[in-house]
Amino acid sequence: MDPFLLTVWIVRLLFLGLLYLFLFRIARALVGDLRAAAREPGAELGRLVVVTSPAGEPAEGASLALDAIATIGRDVNNAVVVEDQFASAEHAILTFRGRAWYIEDLGSTNGTFVNGSPVEDVVPLGFGDVIQVGQVRLRLERPRVAASRR
Amino acid sequence: MTAGARRAGAQLDLPAILGPIRPRARWRETKLLAVVAATILVGSVSLELTRHVADPGEATGLHPANPLHLAIYLGLLGVAHLVLILSGRRMDQILLPTVAMLGGISLLLMERLPQKLVVQSFGPWRLGLGDVQLAWLVLSFVLATALAVTVRSDRWLRLYKYTWAAAGVVLLLATFVLGDEVNGQRLSLTLGPISGQPSELLKVILVVFLAGYLSEFRPLLVEESTKVGPISLPPLPFVVPMVAMWAIALGIVVIQRDLGAALLFFTVFLSLLYVATGRPGYVAVGVVLFVAGAFVMYQLFDTVRVRVDIWFDPFRTPSTTGYQIIQSLYAFARGGLVGTGLGAGLPTVNGNLPIPEVHTDFPLAALGEELGLVGVMAILGLFLVVVERGLRIAASAADDFRAILAAGLSLVIGTQAFIIAAGNLKLIPLTGITLPFISYGGSSLLVNGIIVGLLLALSDRGVEPPPPPRRPGRLARLAGRGRSLAVGS
Numbered sequence: 001m002d003p004f005l006l007t008v009w010i011v012r013l014l015f016l017g018l019l020y021l022f023l024f025r026i027a028r029a030l031v032g033d034l035r036a037a038a039r040e041p042g043a044e045l046g047r048l049v050v051v052t053s054p055a056g057e058p059a060e061g062a063s064l065a066l067d068a069i070a071t072i073g074r075d076v077n078n079a080v081v082v083e084d085q086f087a088s089a090e091h092a093i094l095t096f097r098g099r100a101w102y103i104e105d106l107g108s109t110n111g112t113f114v115n116g117s118p119v120e121d122v123v124p125l126g127f128g129d130v131i132q133v134g135q136v137r138l139r140l141e142r143p144r145v146a147a148s149r150r
Numbered sequence: 151m152t153a154g155a156r157r158a159g160a161q162l163d164l165p166a167i168l169g170p171i172r173p174r175a176r177w178r179e180t181k182l183l184a185v186v187a188a189t190i191l192v193g194s195v196s197l198e199l200t201r202h203v204a205d206p207g208e209a210t211g212l213h214p215a216n217p218l219h220l221a222i223y224l225g226l227l228g229v230a231h232l233v234l235i236l237s238g239r240r241m242d243q244i245l246l247p248t249v250a251m252l253g254g255i256s257l258l259l260m261e262r263l264p265q266k267l268v269v270q271s272f273g274p275w276r277l278g279l280g281d282v283q284l285a286w287l288v289l290s291f292v293l294a295t296a297l298a299v300t301v302r303s304d305r306w307l308r309l310y311k312y313t314w315a316a317a318g319v320v321l322l323l324a325t326f327v328l329g330d331e332v333n334g335q336r337l338s339l340t341l342g343p344i345s346g347q348p349s350e351l352l353k354v355i356l357v358v359f360l361a362g363y364l365s366e367f368r369p370l371l372v373e374e375s376t377k378v379g380p381i382s383l384p385p386l387p388f389v390v391p392m393v394a395m396w397a398i399a400l401g402i403v404v405i406q407r408d409l410g411a412a413l414l415f416f417t418v419f420l421s422l423l424y425v426a427t428g429r430p431g432y433v434a435v436g437v438v439l440f441v442a443g444a445f446v447m448y449q450l451f452d453t454v455r456v457r458v459d460i461w462f463d464p465f466r467t468p469s470t471t472g473y474q475i476i477q478s479l480y481a482f483a484r485g486g487l488v489g490t491g492l493g494a495g496l497p498t499v500n501g502n503l504p505i506p507e508v509h510t511d512f513p514l515a516a517l518g519e520e521l522g523l524v525g526v527m528a529i530l531g532l533f534l535v536v537v538e539r540g541l542r543i544a545a546s547a548a549d550d551f552r553a554i555l556a557a558g559l560s561l562v563i564g565t566q567a568f569i570i571a572a573g574n575l576k577l578i579p580l581t582g583i584t585l586p587f588i589s590y591g592g593s594s595l596l597v598n599g600i601i602v603g604l605l606l607a608l609s610d611r612g613v614e615p616p617p618p619p620r621r622p623g624r625l626a627r628l629a630g631r632g633r634s635l636a637v638g639s
Contacts, residue, residue, distance in 0.1 A: 007212075008203055011196040012491040016521065018189035019528040022251060025185060026244055026535055029178060033542070126428040128368050139369060142553075 044143045045096045048080060051130060051137040057083035063141070068096040072133050073106070086110045086134035092119070094131075094140075101125040101140060110134060172238040176231070182247035183231055187224050190254035193492055194220050197262055200493035215493075216261050219284050223257055226288055230295045234606075237299040242543060242609035248535045249294075249602050252587035253287050255529065259513055260284075260590055262493050262520075267509050268590065279509060279590065286592045290599030297603025304608075308551055311362030318355040321348040322398075326405050346593040349402075349411040350584075353566075354600060356415055357422070357558035363391065364426035365550035371427050395419050396436070400443050407453045410569060410581030416440060417565045418558060425557050426550070461579040477504040478515040478574050482526075489522030496520075509590040511582050514574045530571065533586070537564035543609040556608045559601045 048064045058064065058081070070079040073091040082091070088108035095102050105112040105119045112119040113132040125131070127142045194214035201215070214220045227250050234241060257280065265278030277285070307314070325348045329338060338347050364371070399416040402408055420436040447454045456471055464472030464479075481504070484495065496503065496516060505512045518526045540560020547553040563586045570589075573580035584594040 005203065008196070008199045008491065011192060011199055013488065015189065015193045015196050015492070016488060016524050016528070018185065018192055019251075019525065022182065022185045022189060022247075023528060023531050023535070025182060026248065029182075029244060030535075030538065128427070130369065142550075144548075 046101055046127070046143050047141040048094075048131075048138045049141050051139050053082075053084075053136045055083045055085075055135075057081070058136075065143075066094060066096070070094040071106075072131075072138075073108075080138075082133055082136045084134035084136050087136065091133050092131070094125075103131060108133075173236050174238045174240065176235055176243050179231060179234070179243035179246060182244065183227055183250060186227065186247050186250045186254060189251065190223070190258065191220065193254070193258045194261075196491060197258060197493045200491050203494070215258075216280065219257060219261060219280060222284060223254065223287065226291055230291050233295050233299060239299070239610045241298060241606045242539055244535065245539045245602060245605060245609070246294075248532055248539070249587060249598075250291075252529070252532055253291070255517070256513070256588040256590075257284060257287060258492060259516060259588065260509065263496075263509055263516070264503065267503075283590050283595075286595040289592075290595040293596060293599040294603040294606065297600060298606035301604065301607035304552065304555070307358050307555070308362055311359050314355050314362075315359040318352050318359065321352060321355075322402070322406075324348070329406075346596075347591070349406075349408060350593040350597040352411070353414060353418070353562050354559070354597060354604075357418065357555065357562060360419060360422045361551050361555035361558055364422060364554050368426050368550060371423075396439050396443065400447070404447075404451070407451075408582075409454065409457060409579070410573075410583030413569055413581060414562070414566055414583060417569075418562055421561050421565070422554055422558050425544075426554055457579045457581070461576060464576065474505055474507070474512070475574075475576055475580055478512050479576060481505070481512075481515040481519040482575065485519040485522045485526075487522050488524050489518070489520045492520050494520060507582075510584060511570070511580075511589070512574055513585050513588045513590075514571050517588075518574075529588070530567070533564055533567040536560055539609075540564075540605055543605060547608065552608055556605060559605050559608075563598065563601060 044065045045068060046066045048066060048070075050058050050060050050062045050064075053060045064080055067079065071090060071093045072078055072080045072082060072087075073089050074082060074084065074087045075089040078090065080094075086109075088106070088110070090106045091108040092106055092112040093104050095104070102122050102124050103112065103114060103119055104122045114123055114125065114129055116130075116132075125140050127140055129140050131138045131140065191214060194216070195212060197215040198213060227246075230246065234246070260283040261280035263279055265280060268279045268282055270277050270282055325338075396416065399412045399419075402412040402415065416436070420433050420440075423436065424430065424433050444454075448458055460467070460472050460475055464475045466472065468476055481495065484490065489495070496508070496519065505515060508516050514526065514529070517529060521528075537560045540556050540563075543560075544553040544555075544557035547556055566583055566586050569578070569581060570583050570585050572578045584591050586594065586598050
């Protein structure tokens with residue numbers, strides 16, 4: 001083969017190769033990013049914002065950080081304590097499984113509602129959904145981001 | 151001293167740009183830009199070599215095809231990089247190199263196409279296609295860098311969402327009344343010496359408005375208080391803007407005959423609605439509305455019918471309406487796996503280019519022929535990276551407005567790339583919109599520069615914190631009223 005044509009083809013393929021080298025380096029950077037985000041210590045998984053609370057405990061507008069398992073009820077041992085005459089002692093439980101939030105009613109007297117419909121069994125939640133426990137309404141919000149990332 | 155107090159103090163001083171400069175290294179961006187520079191250099195050499203194959207009169211040309219263009223473009227990237235370093239802000243480091251790669255490919259392609267496709271004269275200079283595209287690329291990157299460095303607050307976008315929406319509608323109406331008609335489409339607007347395509351700017355305005363609207367009313371949109379048969383809808387006042395959005399998209403088709411823009415706007419609207427509410431049901435309703443609207447349009451308007459008929463069978467009218475898309479398919483076929491090499495494709499038909507609008511509507515066909523399947527996959531991969539970065543910026547945004555804004559801006563680019571790429575490949579009906587960053591065109595490049603600048607600014611992790619949520623307005627209180635608590639036993 002003509003050495004000149006050979007050079008031409010080598011340069012052409014080198015161009016395509018460099019394009020893919022670029023994509024490969026980006027892919028590596030992205031994977032690194034994702035791993036770093038997953039490793040981040042103390043990253044919270046979501047927040048509950050109090051929408052209405054007639055009894056004032058928790059206070060309206062308060063924002064509560066959530067762990068992977070958070071119980072809601074009147075009893076002081078719950079992660080989220082609601083002081084409300086229509087809430088049961090152990091009312092509902094919020095769990096973060098895999099990549100999403102779920103809520104389960106713990107056999108409360110007045111039931112738990114998500115966006116106005118009663119919770120039977122386990123219901124998946126999205127950010128922005130409003131949970132109602134007794135007269136207290138709480139909105140699930142996306143977690144706050146740690147500001148210390150590179 | 152808290153960050154807020156320090157910022158308040160800084161505002162009383164000189165403008166921030168005159169203050170002490172605290173550079174922050176961006177090694178990842180530096181390395182990626184080095185790869186970009188190498189790639190564009192090799193591509194340019196490849197282009198020059200191919201010219202020598204076609205015309206082997208001179209000595210072998212192992213040098214860039216147009217050293218001046220290359221130097222200006224790479225210098226521009228260097229300056230943009232330096233400015234971002236000097237700004238000392240913690241911005242995304244992958245977006246700029248990705249866009250720089252797309253712009254570089256665009257520059258190579260425009261240098262390679264016949265320069266007489268676009269000729270503009272400025273005094274003694276006559277600028278060809280490559281020169282003009284380079285000028286627009288420079289302006290676009292300057293705009294992106296300037297926005298990235300100077301935008302420190304999103305109040306001007308957040309607070310005036312209805313003003314922006316009104317501006318968008320005015321722009322649309324102005325195009326309809328004052329626009330220049332080309333091929334039965336009114337797309338471009340000329341005001342004095344400035345001429346541009348408002349629908350390009352309109353897509354940014356749309357995203358800003360939707361981000362403001364959806365983030366403010368998201369909790370209400372998620373509620374299902376209106377029941378229409380088996381379908382639960384959000385409170386009725388909030389359905390109206392969505393229907394209005396659908397009507398505007400159809401209006402663009404009817405009035406402007408601009409299918410591409412309508413498709414883009416509606417797709418972005420549905421995507422953002424899903425991003426904000428997470429309800430697939432809304433998207434399903436939107437798709438049904440879209441299909442119904444498309445069917446009516448097909449029955450009523452020749453433009454739409456012609457486009458769809460070409461899509462079903464371009465070979466029925468191979469020398470008239472189906473001509474472009476058939477030539478595009480031939481070009482992809484000639485390209486094969488690794489392509490013919492930059493500069494070696496595009497055989498002419500009777501001395502003319504096979505695809506008349508190759509530099510605006512069909513750049514992907516030209517690249518598909520010259521870089522092959524491998525090259526097209528890489529280019530689509532680059533668009534995917536832009537979307538990924540945007541969604542990543544959205545995921546780590548401080549509040550809903552910024553999240554939806556970032557997601558929307560990147561989805562505009564991704565959706566637009568998909569619509570035109572799929573159109574060129576006869577996957578969906580062809581609509582004439584630009585391939586972001588690659589097509590020739592000033593409006594398109596400038597607006598994409600704005601998008602990149604805003605995305606970079608949004609990705610900064612030290613910006614002003616979002617304002618506290620405002621009290622719900624009258625409508626929101628109305629919708630919330632009457633939802634009484636069911637007190638059980």
